[in-house]
Amino acid sequence: MQAAKRAAERLAVSSWGPLSSRQLIAPAAAPRLDRFLAEHAPELSRSAAARLIKGHLVLLNGRPADPADRVAAGDVVDFEIPPAYVVDAAAEQIPLDVLYEDEDIAVIDKPAGMVVHPAPGHYTGTLVHALLGRGGAWSAIGGVSRPGVVHRLDKGTSGLIVVARNDASHRALSSQLKDRSLSRTYLSIVQGRVKADSGELEGPIGRHPRERKRMAVVAGGRFARTRYQVVERRRTHTLLRCDLDTGRTHQIRVHLAALGHPVAGDGEYGGREEGLERPMLHAWRMRLRHPRTGAEMTFEAPPPQDFQAFWASAT
Numbered sequence: 001m002q003a004a005k006r007a008a009e010r011l012a013v014s015s016w017g018p019l020s021s022r023q024l025i026a027p028a029a030a031p032r033l034d035r036f037l038a039e040h041a042p043e044l045s046r047s048a049a050a051r052l053i054k055g056h057l058v059l060l061n062g063r064p065a066d067p068a069d070r071v072a073a074g075d076v077v078d079f080e081i082p083p084a085y086v087v088d089a090a091a092e093q094i095p096l097d098v099l100y101e102d103e104d105i106a107v108i109d110k111p112a113g114m115v116v117h118p119a120p121g122h123y124t125g126t127l128v129h130a131l132l133g134r135g136g137a138w139s140a141i142g143g144v145s146r147p148g149v150v151h152r153l154d155k156g157t158s159g160l161i162v163v164a165r166n167d168a169s170h171r172a173l174s175s176q177l178k179d180r181s182l183s184r185t186y187l188s189i190v191q192g193r194v195k196a197d198s199g200e201l202e203g204p205i206g207r208h209p210r211e212r213k214r215m216a217v218v219a220g221g222r223f224a225r226t227r228y229q230v231v232e233r234r235r236t237h238t239l240l241r242c243d244l245d246t247g248r249t250h251q252i253r254v255h256l257a258a259l260g261h262p263v264a265g266d267g268e269y270g271g272r273e274e275g276l277e278r279p280m281l282h283a284w285r286m287r288l289r290h291p292r293t294g295a296e297m298t299f300e301a302p303p304p305q306d307f308q309a310f311w312a313s314a315t
Helices: 003-011 032-039 044-056 127-134 167-179 253-258 305-313
Strands: 021-027 057-061 076-081 096-103 107-108 160-162 182-190 198-202 203-208 216-217 224-231 237-242 281-289 294-302
Touching: 021 032, 032 044, 032 057, 032 076, 044 057, 044 076, 096 294, 107 127, 127 160, 160 167, 167 281, 182 253, 182 305, 198 253, 203 253, 216 253, 224 253, 237 253
Parallel strands: 160 281
Antiparallel strands: 021 076, 057 076, 096 107, 107 160, 182 237, 182 281, 198 224, 203 216, 224 237, 281 294
């Protein structure tokens, strides 16, 4: 596995600690290498297996491979799994509003303006940097740039986000997201008066055909459904409660814009308003089962001051 070790060094995973080496001999053919790993290495999800393969930590018959490579009976698969990401020099002492924390999870009220994980243009000051600053281990399933991150909130969206301190919790929470037993309810101020008191918005979401940084309702996109309920109406704006049945990128923002009522302050999707620096979207309530105990847990975070002030001033 010398090639894999050199690749790991190139990926700057020195903060991960020693890698755990494993070997599997395929008992039967499999259509994809990532699927084979996920089925035969219980600690790996398919997406985590794909990340290991792309990170050159998996060898198929002694050679680097791709996630979509076919596996034949008798093939030898060597792979290395990094342990949970631990605090390193990237840790930053950034205050967080932590609603709940134990050895498995933490539930955080993220402020608007904070990016969840490092990305081009955002190399410091993210939620990940703040998590590392709290100390201890975090789930490694998301890779070195996303320790603990199970799901995302957009930079401009405030409110509740749950993070995982270990891989078992990460997998359990991801499963709840998939079967929708982890529910997320948002509050949103949209432009205009929404006529129906409630409704369901369905529309496949994918990359905008011309503006690739934006999402849109497009043919061939991934199925997405948002349920909404009117909380209160004003002459020019409506306060909505929105529940996600799926979790696509920018889903609420895209669906409400398609409805003709873009989120106030969301210039990217037609809701630009003078004086607003971010979309009026807040992750208000979250329900989940504790990944270790199975206990039902509900968390709520009131909208921040800018959200409340805008609604108070809306006509």
